[in-house]
Amino acid sequence: MEGNVLIVGLGLIGGSMALAIKKAHPEAVIIGYDIDERQLGLARSLKVIDEAAGSLTEAYERADLIVLAAPVMQTEVLLSSLPLERLKPGVIVTDVGSTKRRIVERARRLLECGVAFIGGHPMAGSHKSGVAAARAHLFENAFYILTPTEEVAVQRVEILKRWLSGTKAQFVILTPEEHDRITGVISHFPHLIAASLVHQAREYECENALVSRLAAGGFRDITRIASSNPEMWRDILIHNKQEMLTLFDRWMAEMEKLRSFVEEENSPAIYHYFLEAKQFRDGLPARTKGAIPSFYDLYVDVPDYPGVISEVTGYLAKENISITNIRIIETREEIYGVLRLSFQSEEDRARAKACLAQHTSYAAYEG
Incomplete structure (x- = not known):
């Protein structure tokens, strides 16, 4: 055109x-x-x-x-x-x-x-x-x-x-209303929840400094979206005010229900709550882009010796595979550490996994 x-x-x-x-x-x-x-x-x-x-x-x-x-x-x-x-x-x-x-x-x-x-x-x-x-x-x-x-x-x-x-x-x-309702559920409210979890951890850190150190693993991963642009999310939540208020009410009712299960030590109800969540989550499309940007991460078990990181990244560089981020999750003397490599796409992650399997004996797995 x-x-x-x-x-x-x-x-x-x-x-x-x-x-x-x-x-x-x-x-x-x-x-x-x-x-x-x-x-x-x-x-x-x-x-x-x-x-x-x-x-x-x-x-x-x-x-x-x-x-x-x-x-x-x-x-x-x-x-x-x-x-x-x-x-x-x-x-x-x-x-x-x-x-x-x-x-x-x-x-x-x-x-x-x-x-x-x-x-x-x-x-x-x-x-x-x-x-x-x-x-x-x-x-x-x-x-x-x-x-x-x-x-x-x-x-x-x-x-x-x-x-x-x-x-x-x-x-x-x-319709505009349908859009705002759906994105409120799958994008806007999750960002709010992630930010609230981080605030809760910060408050507990005042009581025990170990909180931030122990939160460096899985907690940091599940709250990654809390690092999003605060100005942008302020504007989005104000724009989608009515849907957010409705979701607040439904979320608090959901938490009250779950709280009652725990308070009553209702073992079957707690089990089925997590089971139903697992089943629904496992059924979500794995390779479809959604409202929240996907994380294309590869975890690599590597031995702790000088130069191992440059060795891994060197193999990927030879294959022209671009890494968007790299982080050492754990590295201690005489045991394996874990590198988390982040990529721009599912294709790049798959190529990296195949590359490392060809050139090294290090275990590489998706999160």
């Missing part, structure tokens, strides 16, 4: 969106805008975008597709000013925010002006941020939620899908 695509916000998502669109539509012109001039300059030098917008007003006038890839609060501000701008006839406006009801409400004036606004949420991400981490395949096989309203013609939705075909995502149509 030919035309001008404006990406407003050049972080990980906006940059990856620009790369995916350009890959599928090389004849399109990708115009980028960001309030951070360093990110804008980096996006230009990395060829993530074709042009850097001199001003939003000028870029709006040229755009056939506008992708608002800013944080949700900033997206609200952008949507408030858009009806005052001179937009190209037939332009489609979309966003990539993690909440939809308030965003779609704020876009109501655009819709009343006859501009096609289609809310969007690509359910993929990374634990890295910034345009330097952008990649065209970030959204591949991920669910991409679209929330068009009744005012938007089906043909306009299909045009947007064609523009976004380079993401290789699976498009799902939901």
